[in-house]
Amino acid sequence: MRNPTATRLLFEMSESGRGTVVFPESDVPDVSGVPVPGAEHLASVLLPLPELAEPDVVRHFVNLSTLNMSVDSHFYPLGSCTMKYNPKRHERLARLPQAVASHPYQQESQIQGLLSVLYELQGMLAEISGLPGVSLHPAAGAQGELTALLTAAAYFRHRGEQRTRVLFPASAHGTNPASAALAGFECVQLSGGRDGFVDLSELRAQLDERSAVFMVTNPNTLGLFEKDIATIAAMLHEVGGLVYIDGANMNAILGRTRPGDFGGDMMHYNVHKTFTGPHGAGGPGAGPIAVRDFLAPFLPAPVVTFDAVRNWYSLTEPEHSIGRMRSFFGNVGILLRGYCYIRTLGGRGLREASDCAVLNANYLLSQVRDFLDVPHGHRCMHEFVASAKRLKEQTGVTAMDIAKRLLDYGFHAPTVYFPLVVEEALMMEPTETESLATLDAFAAALRQICSEPAELVKGAPHTTAVCRPDEVNAARKPVLCWSAQC
Ligand SMILES: *Cc1c(COP(=O)(O)O)cnc(C)c1O
Numbered sequence: 001m002r003n004p005t006a007t008r009l010l011f012e013m014s015e016s017g018r019g020t021v022v023f024p025e026s027d028v029p030d031v032s033g034v035p036v037p038g039a040e041h042l043a044s045v046l047l048p049l050p051e052l053a054e055p056d057v058v059r060h061f062v063n064l065s066t067l068n069m070s071v072d073s074h075f076y077p078l079g080s081c082t083m084k085y086n087p088k089r090h091e092r093l094a095r096l097p098q099a100v101a102s103h104p105y106q107q108e109s110q111i112q113g114l115l116s117v118l119y120e121l122q123g124m125l126a127e128i129s130g131l132p133g134v135s136l137h138p139a140a141g142a143q144g145e146l147t148a149l150l151t152a153a154a155y156f157r158h159r160g161e162q163r164t165r166v167l168f169p170a171s172a173h174g175t176n177p178a179s180a181a182l183a184g185f186e187c188v189q190l191s192g193g194r195d196g197f198v199d200l201s202e203l204r205a206q207l208d209e210r211s212a213v214f215m216v217t218n219p220n221t222l223g224l225f226e227k228d229i230a231t232i233a234a235m236l237h238e239v240g241g242l243v244y245i246d247g248a249n250m251n252a253i254l255g256r257t258r259p260g261d262f263g264g265d266m267m268h269y270n271v272h273k274t275f276t277g278p279h280g281a282g283g284p285g286a287g288p289i290a291v292r293d294f295l296a297p298f299l300p301a302p303v304v305t306f307d308a309v310r311n312w313y314s315l316t317e318p319e320h321s322i323g324r325m326r327s328f329f330g331n332v333g334i335l336l337r338g339y340c341y342i343r344t345l346g347g348r349g350l351r352e353a354s355d356c357a358v359l360n361a362n363y364l365l366s367q368v369r370d371f372l373d374v375p376h377g378h379r380c381m382h383e384f385v386a387s388a389k390r391l392k393e394q395t396g397v398t399a400m401d402i403a404k405r406l407l408d409y410g411f412h413a414p415t416v417y418f419p420l421v422v423e424e425a426l427m428m429e430p431t432e433t434e435s436l437a438t439l440d441a442f443a444a445a446l447r448q449i450c451s452e453p454a455e456l457v458k459g460a461p462h463t464t465a466v467c468r469p470d471e472v473n474a475a476r477k478p479v480l481c482w483s484a485q486c
Pocket of ligand 1: 140142217221248287
């Protein structure tokens with residue numbers, strides 16, 4: 001439903017004669033009456049374009065830009081998505097002419113500088129993960145998952161092994177089974193232990209010579225560190241399988257521990273999450289993967305290599321490469337932002353960022369626990385999952401209602417209804433840069449909402465341009481074009 005105060009469309013604001021384009025007097029003969037050869041094939045209708053003055057247009061777009069919430073304008077605790085603040089110096093670096101004015105078809109000799117940065121980034125990502133083979137190709141975490149699974153499939157094929165099954169816990173992000181299915185594997189979902197961790201006996205019962213990869217997020221999507229991860233990895237390795245670490249939650253462990261050290265064989269990063277690339281609304285991301293040395297020969301082509309003797313960076317095809325996953329060599333603009341972040345903070349700074357992210361999440365957890373249940377874990381890593389189940393039973397107010405009402409208080413909502421293993425889930429991830437005052441204000445708003453009359457909360461939001469869209473139809477049948485008829 002649209003709020004009457006919402007900004008009208010340019011077409012609706014249009015007024016005949018209000019346009020400000022003034023053409024100069026023509027200084028060539030008027031030939032408008034002369035027939036143009038082939039004119040019957042040319043369109044001759046006047047397009048019904050809106051007529052507006054420049055200030056109308058500027059105000060329209062500036063006002064429109066304030067209707068949505070963003071990291072730059074609001075607290076944005078969208079769990080799992082790591083909506084970190086995007087430092088503006090990264091934007092400056094990514095916009096340097098050396099970056100934006102170069103073209104991927106330029107010769108190696110002309111882009112040595114850019115290649116050296118990408119090479120350095122490969123090394124940093126190898127160091128942070130403890131996994132030496134890095135591909136910067138994948139455009140997002142989901143494509144990183146697919147790329148790593150195809151890399152694993154190529155490795156097994158090379159060894160003449162027939163491994164067909166990919167396993168994952170019920171708390172897995174939906175992209176995990178989707179990637180496994182796309183890569184041609186059979187998906188096996190574990191139901192998981194009641195405490196939110198992988199159930200080792202359930203996993204053991206599923207493992208055999210058909211097991212290819214176990215995909216696990218660590219810390220998991222409940223914000224808990226899988227404490228048995230080394231045992232899990234050993235179990236997989238015993239049957240010849242591999243462990244894939246979904247690295248979307250790396251913001252909790254940077255500089256504290258490394259997937260390569262706790263048994264992971266492959267992982268992806270989400271540069272747009274952990275390393276501050278601006279994201280949301282489907283904007284460009286980057287999902288580089290890191291793998292163990294024996295998997296590196298199968299990585300996508302090209303990777304950046306360095307010849308110290310010639311002091312030369314090259315784009316090289318790994319020996320048994322699976323080929324290309326996308327054009328050229330990754331979403332370089334986002335990779336540069338990640339590079340800038342890692343270089344700015346350094347090893348110690350990254351670790352401090354993670355420590356603060358975990359501290360902030362635990363502080364918020366301690367506040368929220370007063371009025372909402374947090375079914376899994378007494379402490380959390382960088383995020384936690386609260387449940388509105390009890391409130392729903394008592395008053396009818398759901399997780400979705402709370403999320404909508406938070407918008408009235410000037411906060412972006414947490415993630416709702418994920419992971420699926422928690423009923424009426426509200427997944428909160430404050431990130432490291434939020435102040436104590438912001439966390440307190442957010443917790444106070446949540447507390448207030450939980451005691452407000454149900455009708456008020458269920459009708460929210462009351463202050464936004466759009467109230468409650470039909471979410472299913474908005475996703476499945478979006479109306480993206482304006483037409484005079486609608
Ligand atoms: C965000 C996320 C992904 C997918 O990453 P994209 O970059 O959005 O494709 C996978 N797993 C988890 C746990 C995530 O939070």
